[in-house]
Amino acid sequence: MKRILSTLAILLCIPLSNLPAQNRFIPQDTTINVSTEVEGDTLLAGRQIFSLLSESFSGGGTVIVRQSGTLRNALLSHINSNSERVIIxxxxxxxxxxxxxxxxxxEAIANQFVREYPHIKAYLSHVNPYFKVTVGDFRTKYEAQQFASQISSRYPSVFIVREQIGYPIVSTSGTSL
Structure with a gap:
């Protein structure tokens, strides 16, 4: 009896999550972006700091920036490599x-949404057999809940999903666009 109990105790201590039968297939969405470019006042979105320093403003002095082509190319390379960042x-x-x-x-619902909210991205996806339309790139659940309550009268079946999103641009007011 002791031998059976000790064998049973050892078997219970072995993690069962590593067994092949426990691994589940998780389907991935295929996503198509159907929105327009994000419009909004952002800090440096689409601009380079060196060009901003060279601009003259009323009541201010003039800054002359002399930079080599190597530095400009390194900056552009850095911007391009980080432009496709994704977060949860x-x-x-x-x-x-x-x-x-x-x-x-x-497709009709996604196009209708883009016409109504051109500053919010809409995504079409298909995981057999379902077609889905998701909208927005929200950093926090609170932001998503706020927008969901705004559109719930127009789209009554809305719900919030957690997934990988494009890195949202932050406006000067501190909210995501």
């Missing part, structure tokens, strides 16, 4: 269906 954040799902006309309907 929140999006709002406004459509989720698997009916026969789900693809056409999801």
């Amino acid at each position: 954040g929140y999006r709002i799902r406004i459509y989720f269906d698997n009916s026969q006309n789900a693809r056409v309907r999801s």
